[in-house]
Amino acid sequence: MLRKLHKYANPNKFSLIIMPIKNVCLYTALPLIAIGLIIGLFFSPPDYQQGETVRIMYIHVSSAWISLFAYVLIFFLSVFYLIWKFPLFVLMAKEIPFVAIIFTLITLITGSLWGKPTWGTYWVWDARLTSFLILLFIYLGLIFIDKAFKYNVNGDLSFSYLSIIGAINIPIIKFSVDWWNTLHQPASVIRASGPSINIEMLIPLMIMSTGVLLLFFYLIFTNIQSAIAEKKILFLSSKD
């Protein structure tokens, strides 16, 4: 298994492999997002309590999922890097925070826009919001540590260890709405007893999140390709 993977661990080959996947991601993501937005904005029913403002959910929830998923991805890539020492893993992991931080910002901004009509305030210091803000700062820290170690061999190790320590925050974010009695509503889609959300809302949400996920992968693959190219230039210039 590992030996088979080893063939693809060569950055040059990897860069060639992800080329078609990248394009597929982009060209399926855009129509999916368009369809999801159209269904979500025009054809899905309004909420019986929140009215039309519930439509913010289709962007808010899907980008929130992506920002959490991105951290889980970083975590596993870092763990794999520390176990097997393939430089490709950490190369991939290092490119994720740049993209993920944008999705985290989108989540926070749409969330506060949604909060104004429903809660009457843009921001409250409840557990879910605070832990999400901490996630934003952890992403910033990860970017920072990558920059701080630009000319040091230990950068990869430091990055992966920090991302492992930061992973403590992820379960706190996920379960904060269940553990504490907060203003933010509890999870209604991913939970043990099945989704409690209306099926007519669930379908556009799912289409939307698939589209955003694919878009996320497209952005990451683009970043990885440029990182590999950058590394190649550095290698060439240090060779002679």
Place this chain on the structure above:
Amino acid sequence: MNNLFYIILKKDFKDNLLSNKAWFTISFFLLCLIIFPLAFGSSQYLELNVSISAIWISTLFANLIALDHMYKEDYNDGTLLYYIVNKVPLVIVVYAKCLSHWLFSGLPIILIAPLCSYVFSGYSENNLNLFISLILATPIFTLIGSPIAALMLGSSLRGAALTFITLPFYLPIIIFGVMGTNINNSNINAEFYLLLAILSIGMIFFPMITVKILKSIIN
């Protein structure tokens, strides 16, 4: 084993005193604390909430200041290298370092914080809560800081980056600590139990990961 722990702790203690780092932390705490009444613009008693948050913020920054040279000197002059090559058990070194860091940046603050709170606000009801939550929280600050201080060794902009990266990890502790201090009905002490749980997990987890980091980062 115990002997080695004692030797390294003593040496670290002496290093702190000799290099004059020891008094810096606690002086910084007091200085930081003095800013709050000045920023409020009057020498009247502050409100209780404000004085407690002033104490917590000052504690946080005093801890961060001291964190920078937790492993820095030993890394820069190569002592850490000799520890590793000569197979001195690093776990003991890390525990000794954490303890000495706490002795200089945690313990003095715990002792004078209730007094400061009384002087600032004129109330003394919350002092016991403040004392207990500081006793639980300052070791956690030290423990969380130790792997991150080890991570930043050898980086070009370590002081600033260390502060920035460590702060988000301190936030939950601050939240629970302040919540624990502000309890009005003293029957429910859920925050203390939570802090105690974090402390007991952290006591095992963070030194272990620090040892891992130090070993892999030393080249």
Place this chain on the structure above:
Amino acid sequence: MKKKLSLTVTKLRCKRNSISVFKPLSFKVSEGQMLIIKGKNGRGKTTLIHCLAGLLSYQGFVRWKGVEGKIGYIGHKFGLKEYETVYDFIKFWKAVYSSKVSIEEVVEFFSLFNVLFSPIAFLSFGQKKKLTFVRLYFFNNNVWLLDEPFSGMDDNNRELIVNMIESHILNKGMVVLSTHEKGRILNIKNTKELVIE
């Protein structure tokens, strides 16, 4: 039964910044033998010694046999605190290694009597370098890895170190050292040379 001391290295490679530092190396050093590593700057002498000390991860095999206790090591960094006195330094490392060698013996051997109670910051480069050898004196190990032990030393100190190494080799020890010096430095017959290209 005591195992005979030996070091076998086969196809050792080491990567830094994803570039191999040296071509695959293979050599063997046995008891009572000295290995001198030579090579220009930037060819990986220090990297090789760090690989042997187990500080760096590498590809290939490094096999130690019959190592007693810890590996002795002298590197570019001295591990000295500027504000400490020489006496404190000796006492601390004696305690860390829980060594039975007395402090008086060390002071006499290294002729440190004049500087015993002065802070290390006041010492010269050569004197500081000499102090790092105190660590080797303390514990009874049979392998020494020395990274350029002669740089910055005057004749007296150099003679002292040479004597130390010679008596160590006679006691069935093993020494791996890297150096820039040309010609024969030591009067040891059982010497191997490894030139890294």
